[in-house]
């Protein structure tokens with residue numbers, strides 16, 4: 389079964405084509421600068437053929453048409469015709485309270501996704517545009533929506549209700565949703581498989597640490613709490629996002645600096661995080677380099693990050709009444725041994741202990757704990773696209 393996975397942003401569209409019988413990526417690529425001058429497609433196949441070409445893509449329909457052309461191209465293609473694609477899986481950021489699992493798209497589902505636009509004004513509209521473009525170009529091929537929020541819909545009320553006037557929850561659905569759900573689900577399931585333990589018996593803290601970072605408490609296969617909130621701004625300090633701060637700081641700074649809500653929003657989303665603390669970069673590799681040259685603010689930014697992750701791990705161990713597994717994933721979680729070490733330092737009282745030699749490995753699934761550690765600490769590369777393809781296969785095969 390061949391499945392196309394689409395992740396549509398406002399001016400870009402990422403795709404991967406899977407042969408799900410072998411769980412093999414046949415081709416992947418990116419349509420970039422959609423609707424802008426100099427739009428281009430970058431494409432790579434499993435057998436290392438690649439193409440990069442400027443093509444006029446005025447909108448997402450043009451992008452889908454372009455990716456179908458390259459997928460079926462004589463020289464760069466991996467399939468003969470569009471008919472070989474059995475289904476399309478779409479990443480959709482926000483499913484609100486309606487969607488607690490992936491669904492096959494129909495008119496009713498589309499309407500519900502559109503109702504969630506208010507909750508994710510930057511993300512859901514391009515996701516919807518991507519779906520509509522596929523429906524237009526690919527006709528009756530089944531399409532599936534896989535939501536970033538869905539996995540966290542198992543949170544109990546005590547974890548997702550904010551202590552704000554209850555009417556705002558009723559009127560505007562202001563509550564914690566959490567994001568990166570596809571990744572938290574994928575790595576927590578892989579953790580259970582890797583350990584050979586039943587998923588529904590484990591207490592797992594999953595740490596998705598990338599440009600955007602979030603942590604989830606996965607108790608017996610269900611999220612019971614997660615660090616991102618109503619939006620992906622909450623929780624950990626990130627590359628450029630502030631994470632949790634005293635909410636009174638927002639109105640204080642708006643008054644002091646005479647800022648509009650939009651300006652304050654930009655400060656918190658784009659000009660904060662480790663970028664702001666360090667004054668150097670949002671990228672942890674740049675921060676490591678700066679620290680090596682004696683930059684104290686870069687060192688402080690890394691300390692703030694590690695401290696925050698450590699506190700969430702502790703809090704979630706308490707929330708679950710125990711801890712069996714910690715999983716590190718995403719750019720930083722997978723590739724930054726020093727950060728993993730700093731996060732785990734001091735967690736010995738919980739039973740966490742990592743082995744420096746194993747911790748130095750990268751690029752594959754590995755248990756980095758010492759043999760005697762009570763808590764297994766794992767590094768598991770995330771694979772959101774494969775997770776979307778699996779969900780899609782499961783739904784269309786029913």
Ligand code: ADP
Nearest residue numbers: 597598599600670671672673718719720723724
């Ligand atoms: P996004 O949230 O944009 O998907 P990523 O998961 O790619 O982000 O994570 C980006 C972060 O991961 C950056 O801070 C970067 O320093 C770090 N990172 C990514 N790849 C590597 C690598 N090979 N070595 C060290 N750090 C890496």
